[in-house]
Amino acid sequence: MKDKICNNSITIFYIIWHDITKQxxxxxxxxxxxxxxxxxxxxxxxxxxxxxxxxILQ
Structure with missing residues (x-):
């Protein structure tokens, strides 16, 4: 997860790997x-x- 503050707002990138292995x-x-x-x-x-x-609900 990565947060980026820009113009007084926060953008959150939530990474999900679907049907793929770490390798x-x-x-x-x-x-x-x-x-x-x-x-x-x-x-x-x-x-x-x-x-x-x-x-999100926090």
Whole structure:
């Protein structure tokens, strides 16, 4: 997740890897592997959606 403050507003990038493994990301781009992300291989879509909803409603 990455926050960016611009013009008094905050933009949040929430990275979700869907149906892809970390090794496939590494093979595609080493620069992406250090990003914090949620992965549908490890968590259900519902769990990820709940986490996003919880962040938004704070």
């Amino acid at each position: 496939e990301v590494i093979d595609y781009s080493h620069s992406l592997t250090d990003k914090v992300a949620r992965n549908t291989v490890q968590e259900t879509v519902e769990e990820i959606a709940d986490e996003i909803a919880e962040m």
